Amino acid sequence: MPEETEGRAGVTRVEAYSDAVIAIVVTIMVLEMHAPEEPGWGHLLHLWPIFTAYALSFAYVSIYWVNHHRLFHHATRVTNGLLWSNIALIFTLSLIPFGTAYLGEQIFSRDATLVYMGIMLLPSVAYMWLQRTVRRTGSQSEESQAYHRLALRKGAAASIVYASGIALTFVSPALGLACAALVALFWCLPASALDHLFER
Structure with missing residues (x-):
């Protein structure tokens, strides 16, 4: 039986679902930050690790939301592959509040x-x-293919840096988190000088 597909209306629905889940992820993260029960700046400043972890994770979730939005601009129809790969992404993002x-x-x-x-x-x-x-099922325009070539290379580089950060964490947690910060630099701007590193 051939795979059923939907057009842009279906793509918009998938994107709306993803937006809702990402919003819930951010909400859960901020709810994990509990105000100190005792008054005084000292007790508030004691929460700096929790706030720092939240700020870092918020930046990452925001980067994924921005790039997800840009990616779906190039999607033209819904397939089973699109649905399940998107669900896999949403599942992994839902783990971020726990890690944070x-x-x-x-x-x-x-x-x-x-x-x-x-x-x-x-x-x-x-x-x-x-x-x-x-990339396989969406727009095949020259603009879309150029976008995918750049973004896929950046994504592969980001995964390598994350994996390196895991190894470096055994040496020092600060080195591992520095790798995480480096990944953020890959994606924090729609276009940056770092993009030239991934051009042909």
Whole structure:
């Protein structure tokens, strides 16, 4: 039986579902930040690891949302591959609140950083699967193909940096998190000087 497909209306529905789940992910993260029960700046400043972990994760979730939005501009129809690769991405993103809370509560310990970096690697891999699906089934215009070539190379580089960060965490958690910050630089701007590193 041939795979059923939907047009842009179906793509819009998938994107709306993804937006809703990502919004819930951010909401869960901020709800994990509990205000201190005792007054005073000292007790508030004591929460810096939790807030720092939240800010870092918020930046990552925002980057995924921006790139997901840009990617779906090139999707033209819904296929089973698109649905399941998108669900895989949403699942991996839903793990971020746990990793964020664990990282903050454990004050960037080695084990917590390993868990966090592992969770960060998962959506990176899932996003590449989704993008390859969109590239195969979506717009075949020259503009779309140029976008996919650049973004897929950046995605592969990001996954390599995440994997390197996991290994470096055994040396120092700070080195692992520095790799995570480097990945953010890959994606934080729609176009940056770093893009030239991935051009042919």
